[in-house]
Amino acid sequence: MNCIKSDILQAIATHPTIIIHRHIHPDFDAVCSQIALKKTLQQSFPEKNIFAVGCDAENLEWIGSMDVIQDHEYRDALVIVCDTAEMKRISDQRFQLGATLVKIDHHSDGENYGDLTCVDPSYSSVCEMLADLFFSYPESFNLTIEAAAALYAGIMGDTGMLKNGMAGERTMRVVSQIKKFSFKPERIHRLMKKNGTDLSKWKQLVAYRAQVTEQGIASLRVTKEMLENLGLDSYEAAPLIHALVAYKPARIWVLFIEEDGKIRVRIRSKTAPVNEIAKKFGGGGHKLAAGALLSSWEEADQVVEDLGEKRMR
Template identity: 80%
Template sequence: MEQSDILKAITTHPTIIIHRHIHPDFDAIGSQIALKKTLQQSFPEKKVFAMGGAEKSLEWIGSMDMIEDDQYRDALVIVCDTAETKRISDQRCLMGETLVKIDHHSDGESYGDLRWIDPSYSSVCEMLGDLFFSYPETFKLTNEAASALYAGIMGDTGMLKNGMAGERTLRIVSQIKKFAFKSDRIHRLMKKSGTDFSKWKPFVSYRAQVTEQGIASLRVTKEMLVNLRLDSSEAASLIHALTAYVPARIWVLFIEEDGKIRVRIRSKTIAVNEIAKNYGGGGHRLAAGALLSSWEETEEMIEELGEKRMR
């Protein structure tokens, strides 16, 4: 999916409705609000809405709209940062005239009339920042939009410290920071909103296992999800706590869901996407994912990661 196709869809629809996933994180809300504010500024004649369930802890980035079903009739619907349709917040997204998927996750459902999926980006906010700065004659970025982009990128890159931020990420962040917003304020609000994973330190420190090769793994079963009062998507954030509190060279989070084992892998220097591909997954060089069929396969993956680490 070329950026120009997205641009054409945006310019030809009078109504644009932006969605994201349930249980949103900084990148989901950030990309949604940044896109909404930028389109409103760039195309004042268009109707632009952000839809989805309210998330009070992230309302400092931006709030959601309320619209009637008939607004979808001739609308362009853009879904940000959502791998599968079942995880889109507000399923009315399927009622639009044209559906666009913008995502940086490679291991998802191929839905939508138009798709821009690129796992080389750290976040959807980085993707949108690249789009906006590539077409400055079309997109007029506002301070509020820049702030939302910054929050999303900081969230998915762990404040640029989790190995997800590349040269392009840093360039886009540098361009974003030229706008009038206070990055230190965003950092404080992000910590208050849940970026501080210290509450999970006892759990991950007790449950994590580390091999002689420096592979740290954390297994989260269905029973644990119930006890922790988390769904599988919320539990995915435990990868940040694992990397923060367990010394290792590679970190692997296994989450049991729907009879499968979803995997998140992180590293600071070692290419882990190659191992993920062996299991039908993929992703970034230092941040990848896969879907396994059994707990036995998790042992095989850890062994392969250990061999990769020792090469």
């Protein structure tokens, strides 16, 4: 993290009320990080008022439900925003009413906001970040079975069940620690498939639209018009990278999504480092999973070309 873990603990210790937010159109990591943090803090600091807020997501209610609170609860409160790169995407804009704002995120291309900003793209997910925090301070954080299950589901969601290149050695170590708690991983896998990780719905789109170069670079371009036809926004289309990896044999996979005059790119790889290419275009990320924000489709062509040249070297 680019903030010290003890800073988060200090912020938690000094506020009587803690309100946890995440982004709109939530995915597993967003909701799971909220619920895991809420349950852990409730168990660890029973004297505090702990809330998780935001719009409901019906397909994720099995993870945990959101609280409905009044404006006065924000007075003197610590607000923690999980897994949200930009303020405009925070679900429930009352986050601004709190006394102290903390951002915990693993996206490298977001907005710098908050009194305390903890952003580290070396983590697969915010759930991994939180698990690492909890295990680093066992004397302060009492992790419950329910919280451990949520952390597990969030990590599984952002790593494509540990198969999309986001999971590193630390991820596997954290997962191993989490699985010591007596929840049932197979139940979580079943519920995740039922409620959002079934990639088969994207199979036809990937089959018809994706292209694979001679160098083994598979790419899929999702235009603004395609988003409208699919009824998605650019963030909701992000899981397409998992479908691309699942259904297009290649060495490197690249997803381009058009948004607000820019092109967001997500890159995944089996073995070849791709973060240096992402950095070349103003982005960054993990060795085998990176991203950037491009200015044009011409730059998208260049990304594919550069990745191909990297494979040939």
